[in-house]
Amino acid sequence: MAAKLKKGDRVVVLAGKDKxxxxxxxxxxxxxxxxxxxxxxxxxRHQKQTQTNQGGRxxxxxxxxxxxxxxxxxxxxxxxVGFRMEGDQKVRFAKTTGDVI
Numbered sequence: 149m150a151a152k153l154k155k156g157d158r159v160v161v162l163a164g165k166d167k168x169x170x171x172x173x174x175x176x177x178x179x180x181x182x183x184x185x186x187x188x189x190x191x192x193r194h195q196k197q198t199q200t201n202q203g204g205r206x207x208x209x210x211x212x213x214x215x216x217x218x219x220x221x222x223x224x225x226x227x228x229v230g231f232r233m234e235g236d237q238k239v240r241f242a243k244t245t246g247d248v249i
Contacts, residue, residue: 152192152214152219153173153181153217153227153229154173154176155173155174155175156172156173157172157173157219157249158170158172158219158220159171159172159219159220160217160218160220160226161188161189161212161216162215162216162217162218162226163229164189165189166188169234170220171185171186171187171188171206173186173217174186174209177211181213182211182212182214183211183212183214184209184212185212185217187209187211189209189210189211189212190209190210192205192207193207193208193209213247216241220221221244221245222242222245222247223245225244227243228242228243228244229241229242230242
């Protein structure tokens, strides 16, 4: 199945402690059905010191389930994603506006 949300998409969180906040997808984990969004779902992780990293308590963005994310359309509203054929190419489009993503 084609991915409805991809790296670089602007999304809004629908449920959880960061509900209503917006961000950009940094990484998608398709096997787990989750995505990492920059600046959201932050947890403190203890990092061992290395030559390049000082270590200590580091904030880290944790994965959010894809079902709790919605794509933002051109108007800044949450929308669902659909697929359609344009010529011989399959494209994603926003269900609210019909615009190609």
